[in-house]
Amino acid sequence: MDIGNAWNVALKDFKIYTRKPSVIYATVAMPLIVGVVFPLILDYSLHKSAKALSAARAPGLMDAFSIWFVIGAAVIPTAIASYSLVGEKMQKSLEPMLATPMSDGDILLGKTISALLLPVAALYAGSISYMALMDYFTRGTLGYYYYPNWHIGAILLAAPLAALLSVEVNVVISSRMTDVRSAQQTGVLLMLPFIGLFLASEVGLFVMNDTDLTILAGALAAISVGTFFVAKATFQREEILTRWR
Amino acid sequence: MHVEEGEVFGFLGPNGAGKTTTVRMLACLVSRSSGTATIGGYEISNRADQPKIRRMIGLLTENVGLYEELSAYDNLDFYGRYYKMGEQNRRERIQYLLEMLGLWDRRGAPAGTFSKGMKQKLAIARALIHDPQLLFLDEPTANLDPEASKTVRDFILELKKEKRTIFLNTHLLDEAERICDRVAILKTRLITIGSPQDLRRSLSGRKVKIQVQRVDDSMVESVRKLGHRIGDVTANSFVVDLREPEKENPAILRALQSAGADVVFVTEVGSSLEDVYLKLMREG
Structure with missing residues (x-):
């Protein structure tokens, strides 16, 4: 694989979706909500609500909220990946690109970079804001800075892997979808298992501790490797030109 | 190919x-x-x-x-x-x-x-x-x-x-x-x-259209006597089937002049590529 080629493909995609504000909004909205709105909610619940939460519950809530970075990572790349793949399929711009000397792997890697980079950057930026604001709002109540800690470390390890899995799943989905919206709607379904895990931990079926998160990251890495081979087999010149609908 | x-x-x-x-x-x-x-x-x-x-x-x-x-x-x-x-x-x-x-x-x-x-x-x-x-x-x-x-x-x-x-x-x-x-x-x-030209010729052979001031039977007969097939005769033109117009045209023109024809134009006509194509498509 040629990184230079892949980067050119990614650059082209970046240039295209900077002209699509809806894609940018869809990418930054969730990290912004988790990174800014959730700390404000906690601040309100701890300090301003009539029925203020006890300080002892703050760490649990902060850990629970931070799971949304993983859920977000599973869903955010869908906006870009669907434009990047189904959008090109609709514009019929894949075939001329496939006629260049670039390999299928170069193009797939370029598409993966373009779909991963901005969402992961947005998630990390959101997480920095999240940690800073949470520490700012809870320092006085807890008496120490809660972040950074191993929990958010595991979250930030799992998030890019969830994003990678999302991109790979989108490659597979894109081979069967004929419009961007359907691809996005189908891709978003990937967040359901993560929401399931979140809800299960919230209702007390199990506690999502640092070890669980690390196991989750490992599982995501393993699933991503498996899905990569499916995506690679799906993203081949002949498949794209003859089987993609 | x-x-x-x-x-x-x-x-x-x-x-x-x-x-x-x-x-x-x-x-x-x-x-x-x-x-x-x-x-x-x-x-x-x-x-x-x-x-x-x-x-x-x-x-x-x-x-x-x-x-x-x-x-x-x-x-x-x-x-x-x-x-x-x-x-x-x-x-x-x-x-x-x-x-x-x-x-x-x-x-x-x-x-x-x-x-x-x-x-x-x-x-x-x-x-x-x-x-x-x-x-x-x-x-x-x-x-x-x-x-x-x-x-x-x-x-x-x-x-x-x-x-x-x-x-x-x-x-x-x-x-x-x-x-x-x-x-x-x-x-x-x-x-x-x-070549498009060869394909056209392969379908219909070569033909020339001879335009004169006025066609009469003696003119057509004079060309027929040279051994050529005549087709599409109108008031002032007729079409002659040829194998090699470059070699056969001078003799035809001499025969026509002897028959009193005032030749205006001699034009090679042929089937279009479309005719060739449609024929080949029909034949499969």
């Missing part, structure tokens, strides 16, 4: 005949089911050769497939990058192509705002960005209005002057007749191959 260097080769056939699939195979986009083909000495099914073939060729796909959100300049610039062209080289080549196609003034406008003809021209420029010697053009004037078609055709003729090898997929017979040195007619298999 062999396409010569510098030749404009037309690939004709009805929809579904396999023209686009053939081009895709030659451009190493889909694999062949049987047979073989080489381009510039490289074998299309050899994986190691495929990137070299792709570097050698330019492909205008059936659908222009431009990045509609990007400017004309950026569309070409990214393709220049895909072919690993240096920045300076890209800049000069893009300017040359856009100026030649009359799009330089619109270089900053998104391709999505272009008319169909402009998009087609931009797509041709994209196929030429890396200066390939072999160009595959798949239905370059399909869906274009007559003016845009003419612009594109004229541009192909310009490319022909540059001695590029052009493989032209089309079902527009008039276009093939005007542009191509040779054509192949396809209907899921190769039916025939030759």
